[in-house]
Amino acid sequence: MHRAIATVARYVLVEARRSSLPWLTLTGLLAALGLSGFLSQVAITEAAALQASASAALLRACAVFLIAAHVVSSVVREANDKGLELVLALPISRPAWYLGKLAGFACTGILIASAFALPLMGWSKPADLAAWWIALAFELAVVAAAALFFASALGQTVSAIAATLGLYLLARSVSAIQAIAEGPLASEGTGGKAAGWVVDAFALVLPRLDAVANGNWLLYGAPPAADLAPALAGLAIYFVLLAAAGLFDFSRRNL
Amino acid sequence: MKRLLVRIPARDERPLSAVPRWIPWLLVAAVAAQVGWQGARRANAPAASDLPAAPSAAALRLASFGETAALARLAMLWLQAFDSSGDNAIPYQRLDYVRLTAWLRAILETDPRSDYPLFMASRVYAENAEPQKARRMLDFIFEEFVRDPNRRWPALAHAALLAKHRLHDLPLARRYAAAIQRLTTDPTVPSWARQMEIFILEDMDELEAAKIMLGGLLASGRLQDPDERRFLQSRLEQIEQRMKDARSGAKR
Numbered sequence: 001m002h003r004a005i006a007t008v009a010r011y012v013l014v015e016a017r018r019s020s021l022p023w024l025t026l027t028g029l030l031a032a033l034g035l036s037g038f039l040s041q042v043a044i045t046e047a048a049a050l051q052a053s054a055s056a057a058l059l060r061a062c063a064v065f066l067i068a069a070h071v072v073s074s075v076v077r078e079a080n081d082k083g084l085e086l087v088l089a090l091p092i093s094r095p096a097w098y099l100g101k102l103a104g105f106a107c108t109g110i111l112i113a114s115a116f117a118l119p120l121m122g123w124s125k126p127a128d129l130a131a132w133w134i135a136l137a138f139e140l141a142v143v144a145a146a147a148l149f150f151a152s153a154l155g156q157t158v159s160a161i162a163a164t165l166g167l168y169l170l171a172r173s174v175s176a177i178q179a180i181a182e183g184p185l186a187s188e189g190t191g192g193k194a195a196g197w198v199v200d201a202f203a204l205v206l207p208r209l210d211a212v213a214n215g216n217w218l219l220y221g222a223p224p225a226a227d228l229a230p231a232l233a234g235l236a237i238y239f240v241l242l243a244a245a246g247l248f249d250f251s252r253r254n255l
Numbered sequence: 256m257k258r259l260l261v262r263i264p265a266r267d268e269r270p271l272s273a274v275p276r277w278i279p280w281l282l283v284a285a286v287a288a289q290v291g292w293q294g295a296r297r298a299n300a301p302a303a304s305d306l307p308a309a310p311s312a313a314a315l316r317l318a319s320f321g322e323t324a325a326l327a328r329l330a331m332l333w334l335q336a337f338d339s340s341g342d343n344a345i346p347y348q349r350l351d352y353v354r355l356t357a358w359l360r361a362i363l364e365t366d367p368r369s370d371y372p373l374f375m376a377s378r379v380y381a382e383n384a385e386p387q388k389a390r391r392m393l394d395f396i397f398e399e400f401v402r403d404p405n406r407r408w409p410a411l412a413h414a415a416l417l418a419k420h421r422l423h424d425l426p427l428a429r430r431y432a433a434a435i436q437r438l439t440t441d442p443t444v445p446s447w448a449r450q451m452e453i454f455i456l457e458d459m460d461e462l463e464a465a466k467i468m469l470g471g472l473l474a475s476g477r478l479q480d481p482d483e484r485r486f487l488q489s490r491l492e493q494i495e496q497r498m499k500d501a502r503s504g505a506k507r
């Protein structure tokens with residue numbers, strides 16, 4: 001099974017290299033650096049800090065969109081071209097195919113994170129940048145797992161991308177929503193309490209993406225390892241959860 | 256009726272026995288780990304010290320992508336979460352009021368027609384037990400009132416009551432009351448608001464004054480939001496309770 005997973009993962013990487021993804025990554029990189037460079041030129045002070053923080057924020061958003069769109073389009077195209085049936089006719093089990101795809105897309109995410117972290121070396125300390133890069137790689141792996149799950153379950157490009165980005169935005173904002181919901185001025189009626197419970201329930205089944213890969217780390221220093229490790233562990237658990245949910249759904253589906 | 260119902264085709268699924276046995280176990284373990292982990296690391300409301308420096312109104316407008324009304328209100332929701340965690344007995348007391356007023360000013364400038372920033376300023380932040388902080392908030396309310404008196408008089412009317420009853424600063428309260436009388440020109444501003452100086456000078460207690468003010472606001476038809484009514488009613492009950500406690504303390 002391990003060999004089959006490695007083979008599928010390798011072909012995912014080959015597909016990523018031969019697709020337009022490297023060019024889009026390069027274009028995104030140049031656009032983010034160009035825009036932040038322009039902003040730093042018109043800034044009166046903190047030009048380097050502005051360029052670093054703006055670049056980090058833009059590159060993070062760009063990386064998330066690129067990996068989500070790439071995973072969804074790849075999986076949906078393979079299903080539409082009947083390539084999936086062809087692969088499963090070979091001696092490859094469904095879990096091996098799914099895990100191979102997941103490993104390949106996660107590696108693609110790590111490569112995008114590396115490409116986007118490299119140019120930031122000039123503006124931040126290596127240790128802070130390393131923490132940001134690792135956290136971004138974890139985040140992109142989670143987004144890739146979510147995109148694979150939704151693409152596999154929904155089978156449609158637009159709905160899968162919308163679901164992935166919706167999950168991402170919710171995961172980035174859920175702790176702020178939770179903090180607002182539990183404030184002393186929140187409505188004490190049944191509706192207010194129910195809203196609070198719903199928010200709490202959502203928070204339990206979402207990853208804390210607001211706690212990782214923050215652009216502030218490049219300016220003011222990354223959090224200590226004691227804070228960073230639990231945040232990354234939370235993302236690792238969510239990655240396994242998405243993988244398990246995707247495996248379960250894919251194993252039950254009749255193609 | 257049947258025609259109206261949308262038929263959702265049932266997905267063609269293989270039996271559960273077709274799923275390798277380790278996958279459901281992995282799924283259950285992953286769900287348990289996720290819920291356990293996130294439950295243990297529950298996000299608390301941000302602390303007072305976490306309140307960052309306020310951006311400029313221009314930056315907020317830029318971030319709103321043209322939706323200034325929505326952004327201003329969302330920013331207020333975000334702002335009111337600071338120093339408001341459940342275990343905090345006196346929320347908002349420890350906030351840095353220099354930063355807080357800068358945030359309120361920037362949000363109000365982003366959407367000058369929103370009542371939210373001045374409502375929070377007068378009804379929540381100005382009721383701080385620390386006189387210096389309360390005064391800073393009252394100054395902010397007065398500065399902003401002057402820019403649009405006909406819309407912002409309710410905040411200054413409450414500020415006048417706070418100046419009299421909490422800060423015991425009669426000249427300041429009279430100054431606010433006189434400003435309402437002098438600067439409001441809209442005929443819909445009720446007469447009691449224009450004659451607030453009488454409230455200030457009369458020897459009535461805080462509860463009585465607050466009741467008259469709230470009754471006046473309700474009668475003016477200005478309070479249409481049920482949540483705002485409920486909030487003000489609960490504040491009134493709190494004042495009532497505080498005065499009862501004070502009276503029973505004095506008797507002892």
